[in-house]
Amino acid sequence: MSLLAVEGLAKEFGGLKAVDGVSFDVRPGSVHSIIGPNGAGKTTLLNLLNGIYVPSAGRIVFDGRDLTGAAPHRFAAAGIARTFQNLQIFFNMTALENVLVGGHLHARAPLAAAMLRLPGRAEAERGYRVQALELLRFVGIEEYATAPADAMPYGALKRLEIARALAALAGLVLLDEPAAGLNPTETAAIDELIKRLSAGGVTVILVEHNMRLVMGVSDHIVVLDYGKKLTEGTAEEVRNDPRVIEAYLGAAAAEA
């Protein structure tokens, strides 16, 4: 039984097929990576997987529910969280508040109770804050808890994205290039973070350019090229696939 089933997913932008008939299954508890050269359609695919884009064709079934065409907040409610490559931080809030918004689905408060600050509300708020602080600690940036997000360094913001996604307590977390722009030490920390996530039972879909990171953490890899699925398999299988070497690793090797 797969947690996420993607069937013949396609997205066209005015005739350009950014994603073209991609199918794959994600097993619960696995780290599933999506790789491919620039422009292969990886981010478009992620945007389809949580409703930011509506697919031109195909189906997305998560946890037995067909979510095709649903709004992003419905994907979130179903249990899919994500981070963004080009930081989508709430810069008008503190780090802690960013994480609190991440837990939005678990922090519903009746409006009247919230506005009148009825007994119990303050305690509930304290509870949310303790949990959010816990997550900041988990990703290693608790020292920024009360800092306005627009005063935080880039590396900390990348981790804040992850903490915010984790706050949703989602069954599936989509990580969009969590190591992009990070130095080797910070990348190693992300590597360890993904492993800890996976050990905690969270299913991860990872889009990443850093091959060392991908090969180290992935249980399964899907390779995209020009919007189509080129191949898929374990890290070992993908690494030795001549088509992949030609389309992706070969190009990277030629650059180096």
Add this chain to the structure above:
Amino acid sequence: MLAWLARARTGGLAALVAAIVLLPLALTNNYHYEVAIVVGLNAIVCVGLNLLIGYAGQISLGHAGFYGLGAYGSAILTARYGWPPAAALAASTAGAAALAYLVGRPILKLRGHYLAMATLGMGIIISIVIATEDRITGGPDGMAVAPFTLLGYTLAGERTWYWVVGAALALAVWLALNLIDSPAGRALRALHGSEVAAQVAGVDPGRYKVLAFVISAVFAAVAGSLTAHYAGFITPAKASFLHSIELVTMVVLGGMASTFGAVIGAAVLTTLPQVLTLLKDYEMMVFGAVLMLSMIFLPRGLVPTLAAALARRRR
């Protein structure tokens, strides 16, 4: 205690209550009280409108319409149908909330500033209806409003109204601050910060924008209703497009996404014309210049700019 005062929700509210309590020391005649009461009533509208503009990131160009609905609802229900003022206030506020929901629900599902256009139209329709349905509303001549009575007690006199409006303003600010500091308020601010990330966290943008719009309409209608009873006479000018623009200007000048900014903006823009009447013919010119200069030099509004300057100094 110090930490308690440093927080905006508690410390700011304490400062506001202190200002309301101490202000009468500086008010020497009824005219002063009158200006202070109008400041308070406008501030209530602005605190609500700021939830929409500053936190939900939407503009309403028809808030005077909700204000007018509250004012005329109270006036008509008490004068023509003999309703008790408190019931009339509740009913006209509920009416404004329902209208806001009906207008906002379909529009706020869309991205962009369509609400501004829709509320512009809505506000104009409300003011035309008020001006033309003269058998009910008195038309352009306006209509008299019965005083506010509750449990046999009649609110009368500038000083009594000052305390009523002061308490209502403190209550409005308290409610707004509580909302902002709750999951719903954070959802609103998140939408402003990054709509896509907020959605991905499970925030339904339409739902929360409608919520802010309805709450802001409620604040405006309550203020309108109180204004009608306080003034004892209302004219369609209260519901005019010009008044809508004034309200938006107050919020923007005071500082968007700052509840106390909305109060300061209302205070400045209500008292400034009173002070500037000394300049006679040049009044509007100077008024316009003050607005332009403050937007050029304090683009984020009075309170956020000054708060940032203070924070820099302390460092």
